[in-house]
Amino acid sequence: MKIDPKSKADLSAQIAKSIRDAIIEGQMNVDDRLPSEAELADQFDVSRPTVREALKRLAAQNLIRTQRGATGGAFVRRLSYQDAYANHITTSTLLLSMNAVDFETACEARYALERACAPLSAERRTPDHLATMRAEIHRQAQPGLSDESFCDSDVAFHRALVDGAGNPVLSYQLAGAVEAMQPLMNMITFTARNREVIVGLHTCIADAIEAGTAQAADQALAELTAYTLKLGDQAMAERAAKSG
Known part of the structure; x- marks a missing residue:
């Protein structure tokens, strides 16, 4: 593990990247103990506070864990999909907001990914997945439900x-698509949407998933895509008219 002291990049960032690369490349395995702060400081020829900052960066990325006591220190952490979800959702949300991704692009990406999951979900979903979908449909049909609660329920249904596809890699990839893009879509379209239409489409999707008919689930998702895009166009048109 090496750094370039002549580089303009922050030394702690360089150290963190060097250790991160060693972990990714398999030079360090899960539960391996990292050298002590003093040993790392000697190895990289930096101060201990610089090493400490590098370790904080690695901990923030869920790559290491720290343990106190005589047998303590910093250890390579086994990163789970659950651990990675929150960071993935945050990153996706920031990308959407900071890069001004337009509604149509976000909608296209989100539903294309979700439709890829539908055949697997129709085949593999568990009773718990189906029960969650049914419970959220029931919740969405309640007349006194607030817009915020409806949006939360919408996300939970699609989650x-x-x-239900039973594939943790797909679940991780779609965490950003559903939980970052869906709130964006809801924020833009909530004033124009018809809840009965959405509940009806959600019911068609759940019925198809329960029956194991992937084609019907895909068709209902296609209709939901078209409806969402239509709402987006209406919302944008109304904004343009008001600003004009």
Whole structure:
């Protein structure tokens, strides 16, 4: 593990990247103990506070864990999909907001990914996944439900559909698509949407998933895509008219 002291890049960032690369390349395995702060400081020829900052960076990325006591220190952490979800969702949300991704692009990406999950969900979903979808449909049909609660329920419904595919890699990839893009879509379209239409489409999706008919689930998702895009166009048109 090496760094370039002549580089303009922050030394702690360089150290963190060097250790991260060693972990990714398999030079360090899960539960391996990292050298002590003093040993790392000697190895990289930096101060201990610089090493400490590098370790904080690695901990923030869930790559290491720290343990106190005589047998303590910093250890390579086994990163789970659950650990990675939150960071993935945050990153996706920031990318959407900072890069001004337009509604149509976000909608296209999100539903294309979700439709890829539908056949697997129709085949593999568990009773719990289906029960969650049904519970959220029931919740969405309640007349006194607030817009915020409806949006939360909408996300939970689609999260269950994705998780029903039984593929943790897909669930991780779609965490950003569903839980970052869906709130964006809801924020833009909530004033124009018809809840009965959405509940009806969600019911068609759940029925198809329960029956194991992937084609019907895909068709209902295609209709939901078209409806969402239509709402987006209406919302943008109304904004343009008001600003004009």
